[in-house]
Each structure stands twice: as C-alpha cells, then as structure tokens.
Amino acid sequence: MSNNYFNTLPLREQLEQLGKCRFMSIDEFSDGVEALKGKKMVVIGCGAQGLAQGMNLRDSGCDVSYALREAAIAEKRQSWKNATENGFVVGTYEELIPTADVVLNLTPDKQHTSVVNAVMPLMKEGACLSYSHGFNIVEEGMKIRDDLTVIMVAPKCPGSEVRNEYVRGFGVPTLIAVHEDNDPKGEGLALAKAYAAGTGGHKAGVLMSSFIAEVKSDLMGEQTILCGMLQTGSLLCFDKMVEEGIDAGYASKLIQYGWETITEALKYGGVTNMLDRLSNPAKIKAFDLSEELKVIMRPLYNKHQDDIIDGTFSRVMMEDWANDDKNLLGWRAETAETAFEKTPAGDVEISEQEYFDNGILMVAMVKAGVELAFETMTAAGIIADSAYYESLHETPLIANTIARKKLYEMNATISDTAEYGCYLYNHACLPLLEDFMKGIKTDVIGKGLDVADTGVDNARLIEVNAALRAHPVEAIGTTLRGHMADMKKIV
Amino acid sequence: MNKIVIENYTAEFGESFTLDQVNWTIGPNQHWVVTGTNGSGKSALAAILAGAGDYVSGSISGLPERVELVSFEAQAELIDRELKKDDADIMDVISEGTLVREILEEGKSDNPDFDAALLEELIGKFKLETMLARSFRKLSTGETRKIMLIRALVNRPGLVILDEPFDGLDVESMAMLNDLLQSQIDTVPMVLVLNRFDEMPEFITHVAYMDKGRLHHSVDINDKQAYDDLYQLLHLKTTDLEVPETDDTDRPPALNPEDPLVRLQNIRVAYGDNTVVDGLNWTIKPGQHWQLSGPNGSGKTCLLNLITGDHPQCYVNDIFVFGMQRGNGETIWQIKQYIGYVSTALQWEYRVSISLRNVIISGFHDSIGMYSKSTDKQKQVADQWLELLGMKDRADQPYNQLSFGDQRLLLIARAMVKHPTLLILDEPCLGLDDINRQLVLALIEKICASGETTVLYVNHHAEDQISGIHEFKQLTKAT
Numbered sequence: 001m002s003n004n005y006f007n008t009l010p011l012r013e014q015l016e017q018l019g020k021c022r023f024m025s026i027d028e029f030s031d032g033v034e035a036l037k038g039k040k041m042v043v044i045g046c047g048a049q050g051l052a053q054g055m056n057l058r059d060s061g062c063d064v065s066y067a068l069r070e071a072a073i074a075e076k077r078q079s080w081k082n083a084t085e086n087g088f089v090v091g092t093y094e095e096l097i098p099t100a101d102v103v104l105n106l107t108p109d110k111q112h113t114s115v116v117n118a119v120m121p122l123m124k125e126g127a128c129l130s131y132s133h134g135f136n137i138v139e140e141g142m143k144i145r146d147d148l149t150v151i152m153v154a155p156k157c158p159g160s161e162v163r164n165e166y167v168r169g170f171g172v173p174t175l176i177a178v179h180e181d182n183d184p185k186g187e188g189l190a191l192a193k194a195y196a197a198g199t200g201g202h203k204a205g206v207l208m209s210s211f212i213a214e215v216k217s218d219l220m221g222e223q224t225i226l227c228g229m230l231q232t233g234s235l236l237c238f239d240k241m242v243e244e245g246i247d248a249g250y251a252s253k254l255i256q257y258g259w260e261t262i263t264e265a266l267k268y269g270g271v272t273n274m275l276d277r278l279s280n281p282a283k284i285k286a287f288d289l290s291e292e293l294k295v296i297m298r299p300l301y302n303k304h305q306d307d308i309i310d311g312t313f314s315r316v317m318m319e320d321w322a323n324d325d326k327n328l329l330g331w332r333a334e335t336a337e338t339a340f341e342k343t344p345a346g347d348v349e350i351s352e353q354e355y356f357d358n359g360i361l362m363v364a365m366v367k368a369g370v371e372l373a374f375e376t377m378t379a380a381g382i383i384a385d386s387a388y389y390e391s392l393h394e395t396p397l398i399a400n401t402i403a404r405k406k407l408y409e410m411n412a413t414i415s416d417t418a419e420y421g422c423y424l425y426n427h428a429c430l431p432l433l434e435d436f437m438k439g440i441k442t443d444v445i446g447k448g449l450d451v452a453d454t455g456v457d458n459a460r461l462i463e464v465n466a467a468l469r470a471h472p473v474e475a476i477g478t479t480l481r482g483h484m485a486d487m488k489k490i491v
Numbered sequence: 492m493n494k495i496v497i498e499n500y501t502a503e504f505g506e507s508f509t510l511d512q513v514n515w516t517i518g519p520n521q522h523w524v525v526t527g528t529n530g531s532g533k534s535a536l537a538a539i540l541a542g543a544g545d546y547v548s549g550s551i552s553g554l555p556e557r558v559e560l561v562s563f564e565a566q567a568e569l570i571d572r573e574l575k576k577d578d579a580d581i582m583d584v585i586s587e588g589t590l591v592r593e594i595l596e597e598g599k600s601d602n603p604d605f606d607a608a609l610l611e612e613l614i615g616k617f618k619l620e621t622m623l624a625r626s627f628r629k630l631s632t633g634e635t636r637k638i639m640l641i642r643a644l645v646n647r648p649g650l651v652i653l654d655e656p657f658d659g660l661d662v663e664s665m666a667m668l669n670d671l672l673q674s675q676i677d678t679v680p681m682v683l684v685l686n687r688f689d690e691m692p693e694f695i696t697h698v699a700y701m702d703k704g705r706l707h708h709s710v711d712i713n714d715k716q717a718y719d720d721l722y723q724l725l726h727l728k729t730t731d732l733e734v735p736e737t738d739d740t741d742r743p744p745a746l747n748p749e750d751p752l753v754r755l756q757n758i759r760v761a762y763g764d765n766t767v768v769d770g771l772n773w774t775i776k777p778g779q780h781w782q783l784s785g786p787n788g789s790g791k792t793c794l795l796n797l798i799t800g801d802h803p804q805c806y807v808n809d810i811f812v813f814g815m816q817r818g819n820g821e822t823i824w825q826i827k828q829y830i831g832y833v834s835t836a837l838q839w840e841y842r843v844s845i846s847l848r849n850v851i852i853s854g855f856h857d858s859i860g861m862y863s864k865s866t867d868k869q870k871q872v873a874d875q876w877l878e879l880l881g882m883k884d885r886a887d888q889p890y891n892q893l894s895f896g897d898q899r900l901l902l903i904a905r906a907m908v909k910h911p912t913l914l915i916l917d918e919p920c921l922g923l924d925d926i927n928r929q930l931v932l933a934l935i936e937k938i939c940a941s942g943e944t945t946v947l948y949v950n951h952h953a954e955d956q957i958s959g960i961h962e963f964k965q966l967t968k969a970t
Contacts, residue, residue, distance in 0.1 A: 037820065055803060059823040085762055086803035167801070168840070169824075169858025203862055 003141035004311040006212055020177075020210035021383035023480075028193065029202035033060050035187070035194035039101035042067050044093075044115060046079035048159030049132065050106035053199050055086060056166040060198040065089040067096040067103075067119075097122035102191065104130045110321065110416050112136035120145055126184070128191050133218065134211035135417065137179055139314035150182035151192040152211060155201055156389050158397060162199060171200030173389065173480070175207045175214055205480065207385055217382045219308045221390030223421025224301055224376075225369035226398045227414055230259055231335070231407055231422055232429040233365040236437055238340035241446040248339075249346020251446065254355065256345050256406055258362050259399035261355040267396040270477040271367050272468045277356045278363065280456040282449050287464045289364035289444065294372055296436055300428055301376040304421070309380055317420045328416065331423035335407050354448075361445040370395060374473040384476040392473055393480075493553040494518050495540070495650070500549030502539055505892050510535045510544060511704045522681045522694050527701030528924045529686075529896030534562060536701055537652045537684045555649020557604070561639045562654030562684070563895050563922060567839055569594075570635070573628045588628040591619070595642050604647040613641045617667060629762075632835045632918075633659045633787030640668065644675065651675075654684040658921045659835065661786040661951050665690075686896070686924040734937050735875035737910040738855065738868040743828040746814050751776050752829075752913055752945055753798055756809040760793055760802070767793055773964065775913070780939050780946040780959050785966030791949055792836065794966070795915055798947075800826045813912065827857040831906035831944075834917035838895075838902055847893070847901060848873045848886045854905035876904040880930075896922045903931055910943050917949045932957060 006014060036057075041064045043054045050066070058064045066083040070092050073080050083090045097103060097119055107115050113136060116129070123129065128149040136142045137150065144150050155162045157172040165172050174196045178188035189208075196206050234255050241251035265274040275283050307313040320327045335341060356363065370392045377387035401410040411419045443449050468474070495517040502510045510532055517523060527533040535544060539551070541560040573588045595614075598605045614620060617637055622630070630638065636659045643651060656672075657665050669692050672681065676694045685691060691698075700708040700721055710717045746752070753775040760768040768790045775781060785791050796802035798812060800823040810817040813829045831854065843860040845853075851873040852865045877883045880900050890901065899922045906914060916935065920928045939946050939959030948957060 058806065059800065061820045061822040063820070081763070087805070087807040168860055169856060170860065170862050 004314070005138050005141040006216075006309075007311050008141070014212070015381055017210045017212035018216060018381040019383060020208070020213050021386045022208045023385055024202075024206045024208050026202060029197045029206070031190075031194065031197075033057075033062055033194045033198045035190040036062050036102065036198060039063065040065070040099055041102045041104060042096045042100035043104045043106055044068075044119065045105070045107035046082045047106070049155075049162065050079075050104075050159075051082050051086065052159035052163035052166075053104065053106065053155070054083075054088065055163055056200055057195070057198040058088075059166070060200075062198050065091065065096055067091060067093050067100075069093070093118060093122060098124055100124070100127060102128045102130060102195075104132075106132055108415060109133055109135045113140055113142065116142055116144070120148075123148060128188075129182075130192075130195065131211075134177070134179075134215040135219075135314070137211050138215040139311065140318070144179070144182050146182070147184055148182055149185060149188050149191065150179035151188045151195070152177040152179070152214060153192055153195045153199070153201075154214065155199060156393060165204065166200040169203075171202065171204040173205045173207070173393070174199065174201030175209050175386075175389070177209045177211050177214055179211050207389070209383075209386055213382055213386055216308055216380070217377050217386045217390040219313065219417065219421065220305050220377055220380075220382075221373055221387075221394060222414065222418035223313075223425050224304055225366075225373040225391050226394055227410060227418050227422035228425025228429065229365060229369035230395075230398060230402060230410070231426045232433070233362060233369075234259075234340050234402070234407060235338055235426075235430065236433060237359075237361060237445050238343070240437060240440055241442065242339065244442045244446065246442060246446040247346060247348075248343045250348050250350075252340060252343040253345035253348060253350060254359060254446065255340065255362070255402075257350070257403050258355045258359045259366075260396070260403035261352055262359060262363055263366060263396040263399040265356075266366065266370070266392060268481075270392065270474050270481070271370060271471065272474055274363060275367065275468055277353070278360065279357070279449070279454050280461055281451055281454055282357065282360050284456060284460060284464050285444060285449065286360045286364045286367065287468070289361060290368040290371075292436065293364060293368035293433075296432060297368060297372060297429065298376075300425070300432060301372045303428075304425065305376045305380050313421065313424075317417065320420065325416075328420050328423070331427075332411060332419070335411060335423075338407070341407055357448040358446055360443075360449070361440060364444075366395065371471055371473060378472070384472060385480065388473060388476045388480055392477060493555065495551070495553040497539070497551050498549055500539065500551060501547040502535075502544030503547055504535050504544050507888070507892050508532065508535065509547075509704050510539065512549070513539075513706045515699065515706055515709065517680060517682070520680070521696045522676060522692075523683065523697045523699055524691050524695050525682060525684045525699045525701060526686070526688065526924075529900065529922075529927055530894045531701040531924075532704040533684050533699075533701040534564075534654050534894065535704070536699065536706065537654055537682050538562070540650060540652055540682065557602070557646060557648040558650045558652065559643035559646055559648040560652040560654070561636075561643045561656060562652075563658075564654075566635060566639055569639070570628065570839060588626045590623070591625055591627050591630070591638060592623040594627045594638060595623075595645070597642065598646040602646055606645050606647050609647075610641070610645040613645070613671070616671070617641065617664070631788050631792060633661060633664065636660060637664060637668075637787070640671075644671070648679060650682070651679050652682045652684070655686060655922060656683060657685075657687075657690050659787075659918070664787060665951075686922065686928070733879075734907070734910075734934060734941065735872055735879065737908065738866060738872055740866065740868065741855065743813075743825075743912075746777075746829075746912065748777060750814055751811070752813060754811040755794075755797065758794075758797065758808050758810075760790065760797070760804050760808075775945065775947065777912075777945055778942065779962055780957070781948065781962045781964060782957070782960045783947065783949045783964045783966070784951065786968055789966040789968045791966055792834065792917060795832075795834070795917055795947075795949070798913075799823075799830055799832060799915065824857065829912040830857075831909060831911035831914045832917075833899075833902045833906040833915070833919050835921055836917075838898060841898075841902065842891060844889045844891050846887045847877060847882055847890055850890045850901050851876050851904050851908055854908040872908060876908060880904060896924060896927065899923060900927055900931070903934075907934070907938065910938075910941075912944065913947060914938060914944050915947045915949075918951065919948075920950070 041062055043050050043066050046066050054064045066088050068079055126147050131152045132154045134152055154175045155172045162172050176192040176196050196202055237255055238251050242248050262274055265277050275286055278286055373391040374387045378384055401413045497513055497515040500513045525533045525537050541558045673694055696712055698710045699706055710721055751774045755773045758768055758771040783791055797805045806818045812826055815821045841859050845861055849861045852869050853861050855869055877886050903919050919931055935957050936959055938944050
C-alpha cells in the first residue's frame, strides 16, 4: 500500500510547501524554450490534454513524440489515431522512453502508479519526468529514482482550449512546480519554465507552486464547489421545483443550462458580476440566501479540507480503487437514477436573463460554494492565487459539462478522483440542507421574485454591494483576470 | 401562399444598428433579391422575416409558420455549437461531433412536413453519399454551406431566406444550386440576399435595395428603367487607391532571393484511409503570383494550411518555407511572420471584442486578438487602413458588432498591414458587395505590382481575375 508523502514531512515543511505560490513575471520567460532545445520529449498518453500540449510544444520548436502501450498501437486505438493523424512519431515505451530527455506523463491519475512503474526503469540517467497533477507523488508517495528530475506543468484549462489559445497567439494560465526531492542537477525550474513557454502558458500567466499545494487545493476545489456543489444543487433545486408544481421539463432545462449561463457571468467578472446580473431585490435575496448557506455548509467544507490535508480522503478512495471501485460505481449508478437526471430538458425558450431571474437560489449556491472553498483553502495555508484557480476559475468549465449532458456528462468527464470526492460531498450535503430547503419557494427557484416594486433600501443595497466586492476572492480575481483581459469573447 | 406585409417596421440589431421604418410587401409567387452595400442592413431585412432583431414598432402579417434562414451567421452558429461539443473536455476525450446525416435529419423528429424523399433526392443530386458519415465539423466551408441549404429545403418551409447562398460554392455546385432553387419556385417563395448582382438567378421577380438601414427601392424586374438605374448605383467605381505604408521596425530576417518562398514536394495528406492530397508538388518563387482553384473539398485550404503551419501533417511532409525545412526546430511564429492570411476559417476563429483598430494591428503580431503592446507607428498605419475602408470614425468600436462583410474587409486589411512576404487570400471577396469587392481586387493588384509581396490567391469566381497573376494551379478531388 502507498505511503502518503505529505505526512512524512515535518509541520514546518508542510506549511512551507502549502504556502508556495507566486505569480511569475513574463520577464522570467525570456529564454523561451531554450532549455528544451535539442532535447527529446516523449509524451505518454494521447487524450485531449496530451495531444494539445504536444502540438503546442512542437509548434514552439520542440522535438515531441508519443509513447503508447503496445496494445494501443496494435489495435490502432483512438490515442494512436490522435497521434499519427497529427503527424507525430509513435512508438512503444521500450522504443521511445530510453531515448527521452523529458518524459511527459499525461495519463489519468489512476494510472500513474502503473505507468510510472513501467516507465521509470526505462528512463535514461539524469532525464526528467513531468507530471500535470501531483497526486501520485504527494498522496501515493511514489518514490522517483534519485537521478531523475521531477517537475509539474499543469495548464488550468481543458485540452481543446490549451490548443486554441495557443493558435490565437496566446495561452492559458498554467501552474508549474519542481519536486525538490528530485532536482539533482538543479535544472527543474528551467525545464518547467521552458515547457510552460512551449505551451504558450507564459503569456496568460504562470503560477510557481509546489506539488503539495497543487494537490491539496485541486482536490478541495473539485470535490466541493466544482462538482459536489453543482451536483447537490441540481438535485435539490429540481426536486423543489417539481414539488412546487413547476413543469418538470422547464425545471430540468433551467438547471441543466442555468449553471453554465450564470457561471459565464462569474468567469467574466467574478461573484460580483454574477450577482450584478440580478435585479436589486433579487441580488439582496441571493446574498442573504448565500450567507445562510455558508453558515450551514462551512463545517462540511472544513471536513473536506481536513480529510484532504491529513490524507484520509486519498486513503479511503484508494481503498475503493483496491476494492474494484465498489463505492464509486454504486454512486454513479445511483446518480443516473435521480429524477433530475431522468427528466429531459423541456422544449421551452429560456432567455439568458431568465436563467438569472428564475435561478436566484442557484446563484446563491455558486456564490456560497466559491467563497467557502476559497476561504477554507486559504485558511489551510494555500495562497489566494491557487485557491482562486481551483475554485472560481474552474467552475464555468464544469458547468459547461452539465449543460452538455447533465450530471452524467460531468461525472464521466471529470477524473475518478473528482468524481469520488463529488459523491462524498453530495451524500453529506443533501441531508445538511434538508431543513434549509423546507423554507425555499418558487420565488427564488423557478419563477423569480414576485414583486411589483423593485425598489430597495439604499443602506441595505450599499451594504450588500460592499460586502460582495470586499470578499478576498474578488480582489485576487480582478488581478488574475486582468492577465486574461483578452479572453475570447464568444459573440 | 399568403401575402406577407411589413408595415412601418422598426427593429434594433445590437446597439449599433437599426432597421428603420420598413414598408415591404412580398406577394404570392414572388421571389426577391435584397441587395445593398456591406453594412446597409440587407441581411437584417431578410432576417426579420425569420424573427431576428429586437422589435421596436410596426407590424408584420402573413408570415408562414415555418421559415428557414440560411446565412453565414446561422452557419457560424451551427459550427460554434459543434465546436462547443468539443470544448469542455476536462476528461480528455476528443469528440467527433455530429455526423452530416444527423445534421440533415435534425428536422425529422418534430416537423411533420419533413420531406425524406426530397432529402434522398438531393443527396444524390449533390453527390453527398460519401459525406454522410463524416463529422460535420470537418467539412470545408463550401461543403458546410451545401448541407445547410439542403437542410433548409427538406424541412419544406413556407418561406426560404438565403443569405449569400452562392458564396463559398464552386462553379459546378453553383449551377446545381441554381437548378435546385429553380425546381422549387412553384412550391415556396424565396428571398435571396446577394452582394453580387451577376449571381441573380433567372427566376427572381423583384429586387429590394437597402441603404443605411432603410429600404430605398423595391423594383419589379420587368420595370426596365428602374432596374437599370439600380444597376448603375451598384457599380460605382473605386477612385485612386494607395496601399498604406507599413511599420518597418520588426521586419523578419531577410531571405535568400535565390531560394523559393515555398517548396512542397510529393505532398500526401490523409485522415485514416481517406487521402485528401497525394503526390503534389508546388514551388512558389519570390514575385511569382499564383491563383489556386479547385472544387469544394479538393484540398485547397489543406494545402494553404501546410504552408502556414496550421496543418499538423506539415511535420510529416517535405516542406521548405522561407528558408526553413519544416520539422527542424523552427516555430510556427517564425513562419507566420512572413505571411499575411485571410480566409473564412480565420473569420470564424476571429471572435473577439477588441476594437477595429486593434484587429488591424493584430496583423503585425500574427495573433487573433491583441496580447502585446502596439507602437505609435502601428496605430498610425492602422488608421490609414481604416480611412481607406471608410471606417475611420468607427476605429474604437468593437469588431464583433460589425456585419459579416465589414469584418471581412477588416481582416483583409489585417492580412496586408505588414506588407508580408507572402500574402495568402483564400476567397477574400466572400461576403463583399460589388463596391468593396472592386476595392479589394484593386488593392490586390497594387500589392502584386509593388514587388515586395508575392500573392497567392484562391477563388471560384472566374470574373474576379487579378491582372498581375500569371500562374495558375488547379486542384482536383482525390478519389
């Protein structure tokens, strides 16, 4: 069984690693991909992320090829097609890994142990192994050969965006880290920077973090606000609307597309802008609801963060891995059977503004979830920049998967790690909000406020606006979004 | 067929455009062409029949229940929808998107009038059998357009609106479409939005002329005098043109004049078992201007993308561009610095809310959007281009609120702004009205003559000849 790396460190070291996060200046990337020139990069895994990064690196002048398992090549699987149709050299581990100066492990988390065990003996002396997620090192305690350099380069967007932004001449925000126990030649940072530059990430902003900070914040974000809150919110809002006599098709549509619409506003202008899309009385209502939700849910967010920090979460999940995913598969089947999941979106027109007006509770849930996740992470020693990316920044991406095919698509799309955590959250959160939901009526979910007069008290509005804007997630968000000012605006 | 009557109708399109007090009657058995300059509101006029625009005042009566609109905007929307399907793959899957057959049959489930027999007939007529199982997203511009048209007709609408139906189609397809529309004239009234007067089908009975959001003339085609006056109006001549200078501070390294600009040898491009290009050779020498043509789907865009570095299979082919043999550690930005490029695909990619001025300046940086600071000189050059295009007073307005034709003009300026070594114009006049088309053709001729830039020009229209171009390359469909 694995050995949690984080737990082997003294407290002093744990705190230092958790608090590692620095927004790098573009001047630090003036060497471009120089550190990778003449080096052979071999990517393992050719899904969307693996393909996008490989294409960008090649277009930046790097030498990139793909190592796939023999079976994937022999059976001409999708990964093989992806790589060959895009003009890459493809070979087996045995053929390519021994020639590699940098091995890019872009396979799913769950495969890391077996992939790294297969690859490590083949790697040449002094080569570099790169991850895009630190779970294997931090939670599973994978020990990498002493002569190898270990780095992480993690673009904070899906593969298609990583590629599209590069082609436009830009990039996506990227997190880099060096595993200090494995930096024998002191070249880890130079390699990680060159790799980030090769994917275009340096133009959109790079965070210098640590393996530990990345893992502990990533896990927290994905299981609470990103997936857990949206799943729980979907189920509760749907059942409430149906119970109150709203047409099930309408309810289903309002939720399925509502998350995407309201979080689009979040993406452009943070929590403030999302609430600014509401009328003044509705804004105050959403604010009050979210304050209430935060009080109820805070212990749950704390528990998730505590379990992630002390390794309980990953231990329990890995026990399930060893038990043939019994819990995970059971919960997945259970989700498929929920009323929301089984009711198709109705054939009704819902305007963009209506998603806000009739979805006040959903807005409140997103606000509460984003702020709680952010507050909990920063209280655990994670720096605000990291906490922002792992909470607010990624919420619209997940909301988009629900718009496509509801919870099924979301859970199929996210990693098994996120999915497992999402179910944990959902099971704890549903009973937690039971009483709260009893007081909810269609004015905040389904029909919109029933007020003839949209007037509000000046003092109260000022108070709410000030509170919204003063939250620390808004301050860091404004700065970080500034770097992404030219973010594509889809007309 | 009912009479459609539009009275004193005013509608807003976004913040910047208003369709103003329109009075228009479409009688039974009438087929209309709506024309006018880019940005005049001709697409808007047609689109109100399909329910577009924010209603302000007036009335429309007699509209049939099912109206089908085929336009670049609708096409872009559909492509956008398809792209979105591929957009959020946190999971790491590359999606194939919707198949062509599924797109064609989308009306089947909820439209009782859906004409399956007509669909099969048209599939045969347009020779689309092999295309049906392909991903819609992977079609070329012209192919996409054909699919959209067929999709509209098989829904058996009570009114068809076709906004620039012929743009993006090769000569053969154009003739076929003409026949197709001709065969439907007794079953459905049609409204065509056309930039090019010479494309007007014979069955058209009336012409509407738009200017600045107002319907200025409604002309019966049999009224000879009125029709001739209108024709005159549409053929205003362009005056003395000058290509604006450029900003020389960031010129790419000089090339060896003995080397060809581009040398493609024994090119092969294939997707699985489907070979698009096979055994092609092509050399472009400095100063040698080329025209490239070929039917839809013959691989024109693919070939251009091999040159620009946008096609991933450029790394497995023998390609020499601007002194670099591809696949030796060069970056695509080193290549793009020598190229100015405009195409429909670029216009679809170019979805940003930056100002008109910055769109032109982005040509100096080869980027979609602006991510670095511009110099004063670059701003100055951009303003000269805006003046030339008659958009000077709109320099700070957002690009994404422009009409399709105005966007196209701006992207042409973006391609030319750095006086590139190689200027690639892939059907540049698509969506342009007669006046702007002449402006663009005149500009291309000037650039051909300047000696600084080599032009590679792709088009379908035989009449859009450029006087400086003497080399021709014709592609055929690989079978």
